[in-house]
Amino acid sequence: MDFLFDVQKQWESIIYGASLKRIGAALLILLLALLLRKIFSKVIIVLLRKFTQKTKSTFDDSTVEALEKPVQLAFIIIGLQIASQVLLLPPEIGVFVHRVIRSLVLYTLFWSAYRATDVFTAIFEKRALLTNDKFDDMLISFLSKGAKAVIIILGAITIAQVWFTEIAGVLTGLGLGGLAFALAAQDTAKNLFGSVTIMLDRPFNIGDWVQTPSVEGTIEEIGFRSTKVRTSAQAVVTIPNSVMSNEAITNWSKMGKRRINFQLKVSYQTTAEQLQECVKSLRTILEEHPEVHPETILVNFERFGDNSLDILVYFFTNTTNWQKFLEVQEDVNFKIMALLEELGIFVALPSRSVYIENAKAEVPKEA
Template structure:
């Protein structure tokens, strides 16, 4: 049985050999087409089965970066397999020698490009945000250095491609040393912004999502680039502030408040008896000391001063929350409770008013 199968296989090979010899001058083109079709099929097989299987295994891994590596190199590898197929199929064609000499630099250039493409995809700040949360690394720091690495990858890939085509890279790099001084003088603002960004990263006065305030802008930090920091204002406008300006200005980070302050004067009418005023001050103080959302570290409620049209009670305390919406809710609740205390004591809130006195009695009679 085995001998019969071997004979049939040998006969099949002989028939294909005769058919190949019969093609004559077309055999190189047929070989090239078969090589290309093989790599095209290989590309589809790897994409559909191999990548899917590896990605499933990577998703089961504890390291999130495994899946990121596969996804980063998926498209470059598919393109590279296709390029290899085209390269080998062209080698099978009866081309002139100068054409063969051109194929290798082109193939090497594309190989470097696809490798740089995969590394560029891999070094994306978003791929490492989970790592920043796990190890408490600032997202701005990760985004900044991933952008630096991406620039280095592009530059190195460009240098390697230039070397592939036998250009004098050393002379070009030496020229950069001379031109670098002129460039630095012409781009002083850009360089100062880059160093300002580095200083911000080292000092870490804010993170993405923080509410900051400077003399020039107030809002939420969305992104920091080499040149500027993008801040979303409360009017929902996006402001780009140069890093050098932020680095040299006084900056308040409101997000990093441990608690949030509420302070104001509450004016009551001059007709309020002293005893009722004392009761109101004491009840407001007790209410704040027992309020679950008021920080108990610092609470001041005092009869402060005699204003032009009111007796002023000074309130100074903090909320436990720093979130704007929750802070407003606590402030509203406290205000309603103060109104209840004033109503229970029969005390009225004062409003600006003036009393005018006439030296002589005015007559209302008409002649």
């Protein structure tokens, strides 16, 4: 309460002690700063945008867009600085106002750096589009978010030093509070190291279709803390990188070919000649198909099943694209149906035969 009373007395001394000329001059300076800010927004920025639109590069356009708002704030800060000097503030109030202005200056600088990060990120992203490797896309996103996090942390510490000159001593003196903070930050540190592990190992890239014990879908974004996966239901699942880096990951996009494996079950009414012709013709269909990988094609009469004669069909498609894979599988299935109709072979259906034995019951003779 004493502090508030002292501050009130100081401000009263400013208001009543300062001459009306100084107060009027300070207000005039603030109005001039607002006017210059308005001119900068409506005139200078418009002229700069017209100039940058005539150039082929988009770097200058993005730079003007990024620095527009921080420069507008700079006009206000300059006005406050000059107005405070005109008022000849008492030492106690002067120190407080000086710290506020210094904090605003630092905030403007770090804010400009934060917005400039988006400019450089856009430039590198355009260059990354010219390459086929998706690793650079992932690296740019990771570094961009990392740079922003560093700017925010450094900005917060720097501004804190304006108000706490011995910031290192304050942090050291936190004691148990610092320990609690460190324990709370464990997950953040784990996610950070998980991000580094993903970047170094490169188990997947943006756009890859992956499967883990937690989720299956397409990698949409690899961030500083987590990875976003879009599932087949178009839902986005966010997984911490500490979890993602420790799970078994199956990257289906890295496949060179896709497997098709099934048993063709035909009826027991099929003769040996029909079965041999079916196996031979089916093998020929797969060998001549342009979308079937020629290395591994297995078509064999495998076994006598409970209700059918089982033919093993095992092969791979050249494509790994899901839609194309389904089209190849469908085409092969239609060719198999046509072959079975041509040979007069029927697909076996699950069935059960029941045999009933008719036994004559002996009737005992009467005495």
